[in-house]
Amino acid sequence: MARELSAPETGGSSDRRRFGALGAVLGWVVIAVLAYFIWPASLGGGTTAIVVNGHSMEPTYYTGDIVVARAAEPQVGDVIVYSTLDLDGSKIVHRIIGGDGVNGWQVQGDNNDYVDPFYPTNEDVLGVAKLHIPKLGLWAAILRSPLVWGSILLIAVGFTMWPSRPEELDVSDDVSDDEDGSSAGIAEPSGAEVSR
Secondary structure (H helix, E strand, C coil): CCCCCCCCCCHHHHHHHHHHHHHHHHHHHHHHHHHHHHCEHHHCCCEEEEECCCCCCCCCCCCCCEEEEECCCCCCCCEEEECCHHHCCCCEEEEEEEEECCCEEEEECCCCCCCCCCCCCCCCEEEEEEEEECCHHHHHHHHCCHHHHHHHHHHHHHHHHCCCCCCCCCHHHHCCECCCCCECCCCCCCCCCCCC
16 A cells, blocks of 8 residues: 655745744844844934933933933023034033023033033034933943953953862772673782682
């Protein structure tokens, strides 16, 4: 009798491949969206993150907070991150209280009783504050310290070079009794009488 061979069912594996491909596509979409929102302005993106230093924006922001700003059209009332040539690359996080983007914005810290001496235009505005992460900047400052990285490196080298304990040899596994009662892994000295 001839036996008819049937093709193996592949429904389960093709479904898994489809779900795997869908998962990969969704993963790339998530990465693309995150990259769009966190790509730094210094690399041509639209996001600027700054660690707050000082008391000028209290109680809105405190020292050590991180403010994330996105490129957007600023308006009066917005908190902006700006930098001008007069600041030598430093960035300021303050609120717009008047002016316009062509002639210059009037900006002031929420805790200041004076207006900033700079009048940034839209060209100077790096972004409008969109996200605030309290105290995370304190940890970032710690991680930027060469002393911290040197200590971590020293500890890693110490763990790598630390001598390991020699493994104990378990003699009971190497010795087995033969049928006649003699031990198979132990060599008897030649020319010696062994009593049993």
